[in-house]
Amino acid sequence: MPTLVVLDLVGIFVFAISGALVAVRKDLDVFGVLVLAGTTGLGGGFLRDVLIDATPPAALADWRYLLVPLGAGLLVFRFHPTLGRLERTVNVFDAFGLALFCVAGALKALDYGLSPLPAALMGMVTGIGGGMLRDLLAGRVPVVFRGELYAIPALAGAMVAVLGTRAELPEVLVTIAGASVCLVWRLLAIWRNWQAPMPTGPASV
């Protein structure tokens, strides 16, 4: 297995863990836990692939991409009290997943002929889309809209990857640079509890 596939599967696994934990907290049954694991792990890539016309998505053409969230979901279903206590650790791994996905998504969108700005957006969608679908299915407003600094590091990482590719830098360098920007920013946001700016002034009704 090439390194990139392993990294991809690790990212899916971590995202799937986060989705399954939300499902447990929302009192969903075993099927809800598995679907939220799958949606969170694979949903961002599905959204991107549907929008850039790369269907069927890779995850439907390779059974490993389906078994990883299944395994993550069953693990959480069985051991959720322990895993739930490790949330801070899960968040750190999640930042790695985000960093990988935003870069991989942006590079794939470029491959499919998108220009830089839309390609960077698709990178961000790849990173945050799974979590947004998770929250919709779990009946809550996406946490990514509620102050957590999550999407902006993903967009920044995707932009670095896009600009590096346009400058014809080697792909491995571009990947490392983009992923590092996203990862460091996101880890600092977790560590320092940085929040995204909120609108000021009274909200007229």
Added chain:
Amino acid sequence: MPTLVVLDLVGIFVFAISGALVAVRKDLDVFGVLVLAGTTGLGGGFLRDVLIDATPPAALADWRYLLVPLGAGLLVFRFHPTLGRLERTVNVFDAFGLALFCVAGALKALDYGLSPLPAALMGMVTGIGGGMLRDLLAGRVPVVFRGELYAIPALAGAMVAVLGTRAELPEVLVTIAGASVCLVWRLLAIWRNWQAPMPTGPASV
């Protein structure tokens, strides 16, 4: 009209009735009733077709597929107090719809070149996707996540259909076998009030 189209339209009709009843209970207007009828009847097939790249979906290429949920929606809009009392009957018909859709969806996904496991998943998505979209639009967590034994019979039926096709059994036999597995399991679940397993232990917050 070939038999399969008739069965397909019957499945869409029953799903559309269930969607329209949810809309009435949520105090939606006539348009909400019609949209929920259409989404519930056609949404699972739309999701499958978008993911396996069979767009535009069949329902957009054949006006009968649009008139059936329209008729179901208007029927419920006018006669919902009566139809609502027949819910148990509706549930039984709904099980027939589920059985047909999970098999038809899996066979179509195989036709479009998916391998067995993803094709079975697409069969399940065809069966349960409409109801999930209905619940999202109606502002509630999908009931299919809340203990009702609904998705697993659909997945089982789709798997039987996929395995039978791989064993090169005749399509009519494969269809009957897959649909029967889903139907019997689902009807037993309604009758005996079987529930999907829930996570045990305290949900850490």
Added chain:
Amino acid sequence: MPTLVVLDLVGIFVFAISGALVAVRKDLDVFGVLVLAGTTGLGGGFLRDVLIDATPPAALADWRYLLVPLGAGLLVFRFHPTLGRLERTVNVFDAFGLALFCVAGALKALDYGLSPLPAALMGMVTGIGGGMLRDLLAGRVPVVFRGELYAIPALAGAMVAVLGTRAELPEVLVTIAGASVCLVWRLLAIWRNWQAPMPTGPASV
């Protein structure tokens, strides 16, 4: 810039303003405001393009389509108390956006080979889809289901455009006729506070 692109961008801008105002009222952060602006402005077209297989959507192939909702979102983020007071004005502009989108969407669907009824439906989806996605992401049942007379004018305008095209009338005439039907009906609905019919009788539970 041809006139149609300008009109299209104006429609996206107005829809994006309405999405961003909802985000502010739901206490979302700057990123939520921008995503709701983008989703409301572009979501209807995305849904249509994914369903009729016109991917990647136009908005991902032309950076102006991304900058307009970005600008609208930032404007609302900064000046929302003022803009919120102008809601009635925003609603009138929104009616123009709806009129343009339902016609443009229907004509595009015809171009992609859909027959009249599905093409009219796709026109309606183009007009109302962005607002539906906005409401889903903001955690509320789509307002278009709750009595406001919004979708039916869009469907009527799309149907006029489809029938005019089938009658081989010139495109400019068809566009003006379809958009006028939708616009006048919608403005009258705002002005006279017309509501869509609700189901009558008790909703059985």
